Amino acid sequence: MDNRTPCPICRTPNISYASAGANTSEINCPRCGRYQIQAFAETQLHNSPPAFPPAHLLSGLCRNTWDHLGEKVLITVDLFKSWADLERVAKLPVPRDTDVVTKGEYLLKHLRRRSKTLADRVSFTPHELACGFCSTKNELLFCLRYLADRGWVEECSAANRKGPPRDAITFRLTPAGWRHWPLRPLRPNHAPWCRSCWIAKTSLSGRKGSPPRRRPPDMWRSGLRTVNSSTKLMTS
């Protein structure tokens, strides 16, 4: 296993990298989770990043598929063609840029997954951008504050001012957030996630738009390629 390689998707350095058969590698990235990638796709991401999909969507898809389904996405060049091709492979909904409802649901599930007891605080670092398919810190904050406006989460401002890790954002579920969770239609023997229930409750309207453009602090930009309104990839 070679630990010196950067993640082909998000460029996080020093990820775990191992062979997973002919022309396929398995990667364990703190931002993207565990996924597999074919050599041709890896070469293309490295040498000539495709116009689609934006890196934060691939990162979010891999991270959430691993976190919630325990499955590894296989990245191939077929995913780089269109939304239809991406969604054919995805086992979870991939939110459009302005779909705050779906991004908020992913973040709520992450908060619940990381909260072992009531009032647990959950820290969001740049690695957790992928949990909400977010491309910037501002977008992540926007989605978390949408959940706060619904009364499901609250920001832990004291922890945000002094608590490690530095510059992390800390939120926790409110009592309403905890009550909201059992209302999810989870059934016995379900995985923590039920794709069919999720889709039934989630609107995938296909609206198009751009993520916030304000430049986040350096820590939040490291390694993440952002996307502009024409979905052209840039290295930031």
Ligand SMILES: [Zn+2]
């Ligand atoms: Zn990554």
